Amino acid sequence: MRRGKRTLIFICTFAMLLASAGMAYADESGAAPALDEAGSMENFVRSLVYEDQFADVADTAWYSQHVKDAYEYGFVSGNSETTYNPDSEITVAEAIVIACQLHSIYYDETFDRYDVEEGDPWYQPYVDYAIEHGIIWSNYPYSLTSKATRSIFAGIMANALPDDELDAIGTVTNIPDVTDQVHFSASIYQLYNAGVLSGKDEYGYFHPYDTIKRSEVAVVVLNLADEARRKAPVLKEIPDITLYSDYGTSITVKKDLAPNYQKLGWSTAPVSVPAGSSAETILNAATLTPMKTNNAELDGIIDGIFAQIITDDMSTYQKTKAIYDYLMDNCYYGNGWASWSGKYVKHDDDYVVVMGKTILKTGHGTCDNYSAAFVAMARRIGLNAYFARGYAGNQAGYLDTHEIAIVSIAGVDYVFDPQTDDYNSRPGRRTYSLFCKPFATQTGRYKGYDLTAAKAGFGNFQLK
Numbered sequence: 001m002r003r004g005k006r007t008l009i010f011i012c013t014f015a016m017l018l019a020s021a022g023m024a025y026a027d028e029s030g031a032a033p034a035l036d037e038a039g040s041m042e043n044f045v046r047s048l049v050y051e052d053q054f055a056d057v058a059d060t061a062w063y064s065q066h067v068k069d070a071y072e073y074g075f076v077s078g079n080s081e082t083t084y085n086p087d088s089e090i091t092v093a094e095a096i097v098i099a100c101q102l103h104s105i106y107y108d109e110t111f112d113r114y115d116v117e118e119g120d121p122w123y124q125p126y127v128d129y130a131i132e133h134g135i136i137w138s139n140y141p142y143s144l145t146s147k148a149t150r151s152i153f154a155g156i157m158a159n160a161l162p163d164d165e166l167d168a169i170g171t172v173t174n175i176p177d178v179t180d181q182v183h184f185s186a187s188i189y190q191l192y193n194a195g196v197l198s199g200k201d202e203y204g205y206f207h208p209y210d211t212i213k214r215s216e217v218a219v220v221v222l223n224l225a226d227e228a229r230r231k232a233p234v235l236k237e238i239p240d241i242t243l244y245s246d247y248g249t250s251i252t253v254k255k256d257l258a259p260n261y262q263k264l265g266w267s268t269a270p271v272s273v274p275a276g277s278s279a280e281t282i283l284n285a286a287t288l289t290p291m292k293t294n295n296a297e298l299d300g301i302i303d304g305i306f307a308q309i310i311t312d313d314m315s316t317y318q319k320t321k322a323i324y325d326y327l328m329d330n331c332y333y334g335n336g337w338a339s340w341s342g343k344y345v346k347h348d349d350d351y352v353v354v355m356g357k358t359i360l361k362t363g364h365g366t367c368d369n370y371s372a373a374f375v376a377m378a379r380r381i382g383l384n385a386y387f388a389r390g391y392a393g394n395q396a397g398y399l400d401t402h403e404i405a406i407v408s409i410a411g412v413d414y415v416f417d418p419q420t421d422d423y424n425s426r427p428g429r430r431t432y433s434l435f436c437k438p439f440a441t442q443t444g445r446y447k448g449y450d451l452t453a454a455k456a457g458f459g460n461f462q463l464k
Contacts, residue, residue: 039106041165044225046072054084061086063215070218073225075101086215093123093144095153098217099135099160100126102224106161121145135159151208154191155184157220168193170232175204176256182208195230196223203256204235244270251429261424266433279436283317286409288382293349294461298357302380305360316381323377324435327359327370328422334364346459352376352387353461368403370419375405378416379461384408385416386458390449392420399447406439406451413439413451 050068057067063086070076075098079085104111113125123144130136135156142152158166170193178188188206191197197220199206223229241255243266250270253261258268292299309322344350355372359365365373371387378385385407392402405416417434425431439451 039108039162039165041106041225041227043105043108044073047074048072053082054078056083057086061215063218066218066222067215070222073222075221075225076214076218084214086213088214089147089211090153090214090217091145092142092148092152092156093121093126095148095156095212095217096130096136096144097123097126098221099156100129100133102157102160102221103133103135104129106165130156147211149208150206150210150212151178151182151184151188153212153217153220154197154208155187157196157224158184158187158190161224163190165227166190166194166196169195169230170234172204172233172235175199175206175235176238176254178206178208184208191220192233195232196220198231198233199235202236203238204233205256241268243268251424251426251431266424279321279432280315280317282409282412282414282436283320283383284315286316286383286407288316289384290382291379291461293353293356293376293379294463295343295353295357298353298360298376301357301360302377305377306380310381316383319381320378320383321435323374323381324416324418324421324432325430326377327373327418328425328430330363331359331370331373331422332364333366333419333423335366343463344459345462345464346457348387348454348457349459349461367417367419370422371403371405371417374416374418378405378407386451386454388449388451388454391447393445402446404434404446404449406454407436408455415439415442415446 048071050071054067054071057064067076067084067086076084079088103109111125111129115125116122117124121144127136127140127144131138131140136159148156168190172189172192175188175192178185182188188197188208192199192204197206198204238254238256240252241258242250242252243258243261244250251261251266258266262268293302305326309326310319314322344353351368352372352375355365355369356374356376359369359373368387368389375385375387385405388404388406390402390404391399392404393399402420405418407414407416415434415437417437421431421434424433439446439449
């Protein structure tokens with residue numbers, strides 16, 4: 001028993017298990033009956049009769065029977081005498097209460113849930129019990145007054161009963177959105193395979209970072225207490241879908257990931273390229289003005305690369321594609337920061353040289369390194385290439401700072417984004433969705449680019 005002034009608290013929470021559900025309480029002296037060494041699922045019995053008192057639990061609601069059964073077992077009560085509030089969320093503290101009550105009923109154990117020291121929160125006796133019995137651990141890192149996520153709830157519930165009462169009846173090994181990086185992933189898989197959880201759709205998505213509702217908790221508590229309700233989960237495999245980019249490139253991904261790729265410009269239907277506007281036609285029509293960067297080290301690196309990938313009989317299109325392929329084949333995304341040299345008339349020339357040299361020397365860099373290297377090499381074969389800064393959508397649908405290369409041909413600006421195409425490529429499935437793409441068609445992807453400033457920032461690699 002905790003020392004200090006006691007306060008008798010009436011707790012009207014979602015999860016309160018009632019005395020009639022088999023919970024024995026400490027006597028007035030604070031002494032508790034001896035704990036049975038072995039628990040029993042038979043301790044979970046119906047003790048109440050549901051009489052349609054919850055006006056907000058419609059008979060047609062998917063959770064209706066679950067809430068009624070959970071009430072009769074004494075597992076849940078309403079938030080008032082006439083309402084249940086099924087769409088409300090529970091807190092982490094309330095989740096701990098549920099687990100403690102399940103655990104104590106299973107073991108026919110008593111503890112004084114009303115023994116609260118003055119100044120302590122109402123749930124302190126449950127926290128103490130939960131730590132003592134391994135439901136949570138000391139210094140539990142999650143705010144007890146915050147809403148419980150589905151993953152935190154699963155982590156708590158998996159410790160409410162012993163493992164031998166959660167024997168696997170299923171063989172789920174791949175919940176789509178539960179990886180090793182998800183908190184309490186082992187508990188989530190244990191509850192899936194025990195038939196306690198089944199996910200929110202036919203593919204088994206768990207949505208671990210969503211909060212959990214009172215209606216959903218009723219189902220989980222019943223499945224924990226009544227083995228007959230558990231069913232081995234059978235999850236359907238997520239179907240594949242083929243997506244298409246310009247110039248004939250395609251990629252096959254799981255259907256649920258398609259919206260993320262579409263945000264990056266992929267299409268669910270083959271892209272039709274109008275006659276006369278193919279990348280080959282556009283690039284081969286370009287007027288060329290070859291130039292070096294005037295940085296001896298970088299020019300030497302480019303000379304070495306071109307000796308491997310460029311021949312005199314290649315068309316401009318073939319040379320440009322060879323440069324693009326070289327960056328995707330020989331570079332990967334990683335830190336590519338470097339200090340500027342400050343030797344050029346224009347700031348962007350200096351940046352292009354330093355950042356391009358970094359990725360060509362190390363083999364790794366970010367979007368600005370990829371684009372800078374492309375600009376330097378594209379200029380060497382004579383293309384009117386510029387380095388441009390702005391923002392682009394990522395696969396999560398957010399805008400990130402992003403640098404691209406722009407090539408101006410016959411008054412039209414074309415995007416070259418080797419870093420994004422490299423990122424979206426897969427072994428044996430090279431992506432060219434952003435190779436010679438008219439910039440004017442990319443307003444949904446690229447934001448905040450000032451191409452006039454990008455062109456003005458190039459000084460033909462003139463030294464000071």
